[in-house]
Amino acid sequence: MTFERREILLIVGVFCVMIGLMAFLAPIFAVAIAVVTYFGIKSFVKWRKKQIRKALGESICASCGSKIVENKCPICDTTKV
Numbered sequence: 752m753t754f755e756r757r758e759i760l761l762i763v764g765v766f767c768v769m770i771g772l773m774a775f776l777a778p779i780f781a782v783a784i785a786v787v788t789y790f791g792i793k794s795f796v797k798w799r800k801k802q803i804r805k806a807l808g809e810s811i812c813a814s815c816g817s818k819i820v821e822n823k824c825p826i827c828d829t830t831k832v
Contacts, residue, residue, distance in 0.1 A: 765789045 769785035776784075811817070812824040 761789065761792060765792075 765785045765788055768788065769781050772781035772784055807818065810819040812819055812827055815824065815826045817824055817826045
């Protein structure tokens with residue numbers, strides 16, 4: 752099981768939030784909130800990446816910045832290299 756750097760930062764951040772919540776709540780509630788927060792952020796990031804990938808399509812034209820459709824730019828009408 753390999754972790755990326757941003758995932759380790761997320762775990763550390765959620766852990767710090769959990770420790771902070773323990774000052775005001777029972778430890779079991781703090782752990783539950785931390786777990787829900789972790790999986791909530793993970794699912795949001797997954798949804799957002801999927802949304803961005805869908806919006807981008809194949810690629811972006813380097814000249815005008817529009818979305819490449821069927822290996823051609825609709826504005827520049829040049830073939831993607």
